[in-house]
Amino acid sequence: MFITAEGRFVTQRSHPTLALLEATLDSSGITLSHPQAGQLTVERPALMATAPNNWRSVNVWKRSIDAIDLGREAARFASAVIGEPARIVAASADNFTDGYPLLVCTLASLADLNHRLPSALPMNRFRPNLVLDGLDAWNEDQIKELRINDVYLKFVKACTRCAITGIDQQSGLKGVSPLPILHGFRFDAALGGVTFGQNARVECSVSSSLRIGDAVEILS
Numbered sequence: 095m096f097i098t099a100e101g102r103f104v105t106q107r108s109h110p111t112l113a114l115l116e117a118t119l120d121s122s123g124i125t126l127s128h129p130q131a132g133q134l135t136v137e138r139p140a141l142m143a144t145a146p147n148n149w150r151s152v153n154v155w156k157r158s159i160d161a162i163d164l165g166r167e168a169a170r171f172a173s174a175v176i177g178e179p180a181r182i183v184a185a186s187a188d189n190f191t192d193g194y195p196l197l198v199c200t201l202a203s204l205a206d207l208n209h210r211l212p213s214a215l216p217m218n219r220f221r222p223n224l225v226l227d228g229l230d231a232w233n234e235d236q237i238k239e240l241r242i243n244d245v246y247l248k249f250v251k252a253c254t255r256c257a258i259t260g261i262d263q264q265s266g267l268k269g270v271s272p273l274p275i276l277h278g279f280r281f282d283a284a285l286g287g288v289t290f291g292q293n294a295r296v297e298c299s300v301s302s303s304l305r306i307g308d309a310v311e312i313l314s
Contacts, residue, residue, distance in 0.1 A: 095152070095182065095184075095185070095208065096112070096172050096175070096176065096181075096182055097152050097172075097176075097180060097181050097182070097183055097192045098178075098180060099179040099180065099181070100155045101150060101151060101152045101153055102152070103152065103153065103154045103155075103192075104176060104180060104189065105192070105258070106258045106307060107256060107257060107258055107262055108202050109175075109176045109177075110255050110261045110266045110268070111120075111128075111130070111175060111176065111177075111266045112175070112176070113261055113262070113263045113264075113265070113266040114128055114129055114130075114265075114266045114267070115127075115128050115175065116128070117142070122137055122138060123135060123136050124136060124138075125178075126171065128171075128174075130175060131164045131172075131174035131175045131176055132171070132174075134167065134168060134171040134182075136164050136168060136182070136184070139162055139184040139185060139186060142274075148162050148163050148165075149161070149162060149163070150163050150183065151181065152183055152185055154190055154191075154192065155192075155193075157307045159185075159190065160161060160186060161183035161184060161185060161186060161190075162183060162184040162185075162186055163180045163181060163182075163183055163238045164181070164183060164184060164287070165248070166254065168181065168182040169181045169182065174223070178188060179310040187297070190311050191236075191269065194250055194253075194293035194294065194295060195252055195294075195295055195296065196223045196224060196247065196293070196294040196295065196296065197220075197221065197222045197223050197224075197291050197292070197293060198222060198223070198225075198234060198247070198249070198291060198292045198293075198294050199217060199220050199222040199224075199225055199226070199234070199290065199291040199292075199295070200225070200226045200227070200229050200232075200233065200234050201217070201226070201227045202229050202230055202232075202233070203232050203234065203291075204220075204233045205231065206231035206232070207272060207275070207276070210213075210275050211270065211272060211275055212247065212270065213270055215269075215270060216263070216270060218263040218264070219259050219260075219261075219263060219272065220255070220259060220290055220291055221258070221263075222291055224247075224294075224304070226310055228240055228310075232287050234249070234291065235252065235292070237249050237312055237314075238313075238314040239297070239313040239314045240311060240312050240313055241274045241310070241311045241313055242304055242308050242309070242310050242311075242312055243299075243302060243308055244298075244299045244302055245296060245298075245299045245302045245304060245306070246296070246297040246298050246313075247295070247296060247297065248294060248295055248297050249292045250292075250293045250294060250295060251285070251292070251293050252282060252285060252289035252291070252292055253289060253290065253291045253292060254282065254285050254286065254287030254288065254289055255269070255273065255276065255287065255288055255289065255290050256287075257273070259271060259272050259290075260272070260273065261274060272290070273288055276288040276289075286302040289307045
C-alpha cells in the first residue's frame with residue numbers, strides 16, 4: 095500500500111496516476127512498474143527480515159493498522175509515482191482492504207449501463223475482483239451466496255461508487271464518468287450513494303484458486 099509521509103493510505107481518488115501502476119507477482123514477491131518511476135521489486139512480507147524500526151502504524155479510513163515499512167528504495171519509488179513524499183508498506187497479520195475483500199460485478203449490468211451512456215466504458219473502470227457472465231442485468235442485487243468450485247462467497251452489500259469510476263485506467267486521466275447516469279436509476283438512499291457491483295467475503299476455502307471460466311452456482 096502507498097501511504098503519505100503522515101501514514102495515510104493513497105488511492106486514485108487523490109492521485110489518478112496510480113492507474114498506471116502495474117504489479118507482477120512471482121513466488122518470492124512483487125514487481126511494481128510505473129512510467130514515471132521505473133521498477134521496484136520487493137519480497138513477500140513473510141520473507142522479509144523485519145526489525146522494530148521497520149514497523150509503523152498506518153491509516154485506512156478510520157482503521158489504524160500495524161504494517162511493515164519497505165524502506166528507502168521503496169519510498170523513492172512511491173514518491174516518484176505520486177509526485178510528493180510517500181512510502182510503501184506491506185500488510186502483516188491485518189490487511190489493507192478498503193471496506194471488503196472482494197468486489198463482484200456482472201457483464202450484463204455493465205452492458206445495460208453502457209446502453210445508457212454516451213460512450214461505452216470497460217469493466218476496469220469499476221475494478222472488480224470477480225466478473226460473472228450468464229446473469230441478467232442487476233441480478234447480482236438478489237444474490238446472497240454463491241459457490242465457485244469449493245469456494246463459498248457471501249454477498250454483504252451493494253458497492254457505492256466514487257469518482258475513480260471517471261478515471262481512464264489506461265491513461266490515468268479523467269474520462270466519461272458513469273456517476274450521473276447511475277444516479278438516475280441506481281441511487282441507494284440507505285447506503286447514501288449510487289451502486290454498481292456487490293461487496294463480498296470468502297466464507298470458506300480461502301486458500302483455493304479461481305480461474306477464468308470456472309462455473310458459478312448461486313446458492314441463495
